[in-house]
Amino acid sequence: MSILAENLVWRIGQKTVVDDVSLAVEPGMVLGLLGPNGSGKSSLLRLLAGLRRPVSGRVMLDGRDIARTPRRDLARRVALVQQHASTEINVSVEEVVRLGRTPHRSALSGWTRADQQAVDMALDQVGMTGFRRESWHGLSGGERQRVHIARALAQEPRELFLDEPTNHLDIQHQLELLRLIPKLGLTSIVALHDLNHAAMFCDRLLVLDRGRVIRHGTPAEVLTPDLLRDVFRVECDFLQQEQGFHILFRR
Numbered sequence: 001m002s003i004l005a006e007n008l009v010w011r012i013g014q015k016t017v018v019d020d021v022s023l024a025v026e027p028g029m030v031l032g033l034l035g036p037n038g039s040g041k042s043s044l045l046r047l048l049a050g051l052r053r054p055v056s057g058r059v060m061l062d063g064r065d066i067a068r069t070p071r072r073d074l075a076r077r078v079a080l081v082q083q084h085a086s087t088e089i090n091v092s093v094e095e096v097v098r099l100g101r102t103p104h105r106s107a108l109s110g111w112t113r114a115d116q117q118a119v120d121m122a123l124d125q126v127g128m129t130g131f132r133r134e135s136w137h138g139l140s141g142g143e144r145q146r147v148h149i150a151r152a153l154a155q156e157p158r159e160l161f162l163d164e165p166t167n168h169l170d171i172q173h174q175l176e177l178l179r180l181i182p183k184l185g186l187t188s189i190v191a192l193h194d195l196n197h198a199a200m201f202c203d204r205l206l207v208l209d210r211g212r213v214i215r216h217g218t219p220a221e222v223l224t225p226d227l228l229r230d231v232f233r234v235e236c237d238f239l240q241q242e243q244g245f246h247i248l249f250r251r
């Protein structure tokens, strides 16, 4: 397994935010993480990326416990694109993406061809090459989001965690990004709110509610009318199409 989490628990004060979560993702697969607001998706992603330590349970990447993995090794293989990430200082787009190379560089080595190639490719993958010299502060919310993803890709991770990556993006860029993720060949976990997008682009889905895993499996196994009613509190119909199903929400 590329990503394996066993019985993760995380609390803040008296509140159990992540409650006995286990999951497994095979190499190259995309797992969609679903759940209502406050269900623990962001908190779980931070535990999986090693930014938070669980109260109990463990996360294994390629069979190695991340609690015993040196920070630098972890930073070389895992990238997390968080919500509301921001940069205060006045920098160019390319400079933001170059930060993704930090874990690969030593204090003595200069900027290498491999570093530049990784940055060029990452900018290209998110369609931001033309913006490389622009100031970060002049970008729209969606453009910033794409630059954050480029920074994560420049890191050349093996595991990619994305927290609502389509936030702020127009529909064209939402679809482009969701199409890109499976093509990267990385093992990915993506927190999403759009259930149709999750069904279209993820191999497997996992639904959280109040920190607990309610269901996991293929999109067709997970997204059923009873789950949408019980967890998301919506009534819907399902439209069966050649390329899969589509959820129609009732007015």
Ligand SMILES: Nc1ncnc2c1ncn2[C@@H]1O[C@H](COP(=O)(O)OP(=O)(O)OP(=O)(O)O)[C@@H](O)[C@H]1O
Pocket (backbone or CB within 6 Å): 012, 017, 035, 036, 037, 038, 039, 040, 041, 042, 043, 044
């Ligand atoms: N640092 C923190 N301090 C206090 N409460 C926290 C903290 N981190 C998470 N929580 C609480 O834990 C719960 C889960 O939050 P989390 O952000 O993980 O949910 P989420 O599923 O990502 O939500 P959303 O869909 O709204 O982004 C929320 O009730 C939140 O207020």
